[in-house]
């Protein structure tokens with residue numbers, strides 16, 4: 363861990379070609395570990411290439427604020443000029459983004475082949491973007507120069523040199539993204555190094571080695587970085603894709619071999635298998651290698667920021683995501699869970715608080731009293747032995763009916779709170795009603811079921827204090843209509859509900875043998891943007907089951923907000 367241990371340690375690295383053939387053994391010397399590395403987040407450009415991920419300009423500004431709040435060094439804002447959204451982002455960023463920690467970076471490419479820098483639109487857009495740093499991509503794999511750019515290797519190198527000089531003359535700091543570097547290095551090392559040399563000579567501040575196809579393994583990365591380091595005194599960066607599942611490992615090895623800028627995305631977004639997950643790379647560097655990344659007092663923001671960004675990009679967080687996932691410090695099973703309570707470090711690789719996550723006890727019908735008592739303590743509830751016995755009985759009874767509290771932490775919290783004598787008094791429900799109408803439009807003799815005119819309307823009657831409120835809303839289905847009606851009734855009284863919304867709704871049929879009369883279990887995920895909770899409902903009537911889960915989700919939202 364300490365630099366004394368790794369300094370000057372020789373390592374023999376076997377180096378293999380992509381075709382699996384072993385070629386020369388490569389020895390390289392590991393330098394001292396750096397004391398700090400720059401964290402460069404590329405969600406707004408590279409991460410947005412992920413299938414299904416689309417950000418509005420407002421979303422992009424919100425993501426940038428979160429990244430700045432977390433304390434990354436650089437935020438890549440997009441490719442100015444590539445599309446109207448990125449143009450608008452840079453225009454608004456200049457006026458609206460108040461970055462306190464991070465520096466905004468505009469992404470682009472070198473000038474086109476055969477075009478003078480001052481005639482090149484991409485370079486003009488980079489200068490016009492108003493960001494202090496430009497990160498430009500250049501081809502370092504000879505085949506790409508020949509086949510994609512259709513130009514000579516000499517012109518490929520000149521494009522890099524000219525573009526960097528031109529941007530620096532216009533007061534920009536320049537990073538070079540050496541695209542396909544590791545593939546290019548394997549096949550034509552001289553050309554790959556020649557491009558880097560030209561960039562450094564032209565004044566590029568950082569040379570970022572990209573594993574664009576994501577096919578490299580840690581040994582390949584370490585040996586190549588060490589070789590580059592011997593030929594260059596510029597800052598080196600690493601940009602990995604996760605196609606081998608090694609993006610984070612590759613980034614760490616690169617740092618150990620001399621890199622001091624790590625590019626990636628919080629939550630590892632990106633095309634195909636994604637980019638380096640900075641949510642794992644940052645704590646690995648900070649907590650395991652003792653290298654400064656984001657300011658140390660902000661490490662505890664990692665989990666809330668990762669979840670907030672997941673919310674902004676509208677992708678459910680992966681519960682098993684290292685460091686920040688909901689399940690990664692969760693413990694199930696009586697013996698194990700009670701041992702965790704005594705000595706957490708026997709079962710947890712770090713203190714979860716360090717990254718803003720927390721130890722979670724998972725409670726199911728298999729749980730003993732001690733597990734339940736720990737869950738109560740986690741929620742700050744004091745429940746004595748007799749009551750605890752009663753809750754356990756009720757829990758087992760409900761699980762027998764089809765409830766599954768292990769996956770419904772919100773409903774479990776309400777069960778425990780009610781046992782301690784608490785009763786939610788935000789509002790009381792008098793009744794609710796859902797009507798679904800469908801009619802076969804007379805003028806459409808060929809209509810199918812999906813073409814039927816279906817409308818759903820829900821009415822909810824509630825009491826808030828002395829006031830009786832009746833609200834009606836339509837929805838695309840009964841649950842959607844009920845949710846809308848309940849919100850219409852109580853949101854004016856509880857405006858906080860405006861920032862709380864459902865993210866997932868799942869139905870499972872439990873006793874399939876009974877056909878449409880079977881018991882259904884409904885799970886609803888709800889978030890306030892920082893925390894997500896799951897609530898449950900079970901009934902033979904799917905609307906009733908959905909209502910229970912919806913009601914619990916709203917109560918938890920109000921409880922946590924107050």
Ligand SMILES: [Zn+2]
Pocket residue numbers: 408574601603637
């Ligand atoms: Zn990339």
